[in-house]
Amino acid sequence: MDIVTLAVVIAVIAVVVLGATSGLVISSRRKKQLPPAPPTTPSVTAPPAEPQVGEDAETPRDETRRTIEEVVLPPAEAPVEAPAEEPVAEAPPAPAAPEVEVPEPTAGRLVRLRARLSRSQNSLGKGLLTLLSREHLDEDTWEEIEDTLLTADVGVAPTQELVERLRERVKVLGTRTPEELRALLREELLKLIGTDQDRAVATDGALGKDGQEIPGVVMVVGVNGTGKTTTTGKLARVLVADGKSVVLGAADTFRAAAADQLQTWGERVGARTVRGPEGGDPASIAFDAVKEGIAESADVVLVDTAGRLHTKTGLMDELGKVKRVVEKHGPVGEVLLVLDATTGQNGLVQARVFAEVVDITGVVLTKLDGTAKGGIIVAVQRELGVPVKLVGLGEGADDLAPFEPEAFVDALIGD
Template sequence: MGFFDRLKQGLTKTRESLTDKIEKLVIGYADIDEDLLDELEETLIMADVGMETTERLMADVRQGIKKKEIHEPADLKPFLEGKISEILKEGSDDIRMAAEGPTVFLVIGVNGAGKTTTIGKLAAYYKGQGKSVMLAAADTFRAAAIDQLQVWGDRSGVTVIRHEEGSDPAAVAFDAVKAAAARRVDVLLIDTAGRLQTKSNLMEELKKINRVIGRELPEAPHETFLVLDATTGQNALSQADLFSKAAPITGVILTKLDGTAKGGVIIGLKASLSLPVKWVGVGEGIDDLRPFVAEEFAKALFDREE
């Protein structure tokens, strides 16, 4: 099964909670009235699209009715497909790579979102592209995080730069950047601690890591990825909002899209927070994390052929 088919399969529950429900809803109405629009609004909210994005889509629908772009209930689904596809395609989902020297990716996210596993999958992806990869265990507050990253490094056959538990995360980042440059590594992935409850400390820590990295490689980090668990729905949007105030996030990695009805959160991330989604994960397999392609995602969400 190719990735598009896995993506389509992984979005089954989200499709059932969003596009299939819209289709079933419009069949039950002969005309467009306020009851239908209220039910449509509720469907969008229940699909974890988010309140702000739902309001935007409902405003589009009302405008579409006014402009005679929507004549009957059956017109609602293709109209919304078009508007949601437009949202998914907003902004750039390109991944910034270094013109020369190591490309440095800083990876942040709350514990439990699948951050360390995601880094392991990213390492495997870039190794599969023929690139040399190095990992840095800068989540020094948990010995388990350091050990887990080492397991992924061993599994992927890549070097892990690590210090003792409790050491300075910026010092790990510094050593890793020096080592990556000296060994001419293509991609350096830096794991960081995710402690939202101490947002000011997190901000200072990330600022320090950014300063240290930037001194060694002026363009780095090339991307700061926030890992979010799609199964948490609206909580993922709240995390993204908080983290975006604490760090210069350049893109989101949305994991665990398979098996959740809450994949609509991706629409809210793009529409209300203007955060580009750079990677999506649709399974436990090492190759189930891939770069986000808006057109592909829209086709899978609306059950169209590739």
């Protein structure tokens, strides 16, 4: 075989091979494009065919047909009512202003309260009269008289003075009738208490440092629990009853509700109360109270100070500061020390310390109707050298009375 023939054979074989390969590719592509034939029976897991129209229809049931008259319509629904409009809440009425009270006149008030005083002081006055009425006044009897006076807190020195004078007077008197003994005891008790002191509360105005007239300024001081704020409120009633206009200064900022308590007392008699925040500076409030009193042309400004323990040096010093700040307006006319009569000799300890801080000018004895220690009047006057000016004889609003020695002694010894 020559070279030409060999080339032709190779070419033919190549053409044949290429054609076969090409046919296989085309055949493969065609097979991939054609979808598989659907199976003759559905597969178990195949989803059910979609229902066609009419497949769910049921065979009609034999029922009696109703005429239109027999058909009952469903009841009509009740119309839904619109929710009623809520009435507009009316604004609460403004609280009515408290009715201003007219306090009892102070003249003779202690006489009206005499029965309360006599009930609590029987052991003093009546006890002395009983002892002095004995036929023989031996040493034992005089010792009993001394014990009666000491028990009533008259004090050691005043008791000794009174017993010595009674010894002399009884010796000179000789025969002793009940009337003579009562007159004798009354006279000696009045000497002991004193009748020549000015017991009026100093409320007269004065000229301030700038030449402007300022009201009378009264400071009320005392320890906790003596009824100091209540006494200040009652004193406002006493002054209003005497025809004076009053401004109250609530400088007790340490005790909760003290300012509210004082304001309530003031509103009852038409007196304005100047107050500040709880825990505020007492001296600043006292200063503002006097300033307000000047602006209102008030007759008196009452300053209620915080109740202080006499053993607390810092608080006592602050009390002195209150007085110094108030005096920037002008002089303080009165400093009243409130003492609880039931504390007895302990009240003297309090009185001494307060007198060192501020110049006490008068004493108010509270709860005098509930104790047999009325002799504290004598002891505190001797201790401070100032008079008892007011006494509290009950819980009522008008149970604070100007102290009258004669009425007091008459209540002690009876008629």
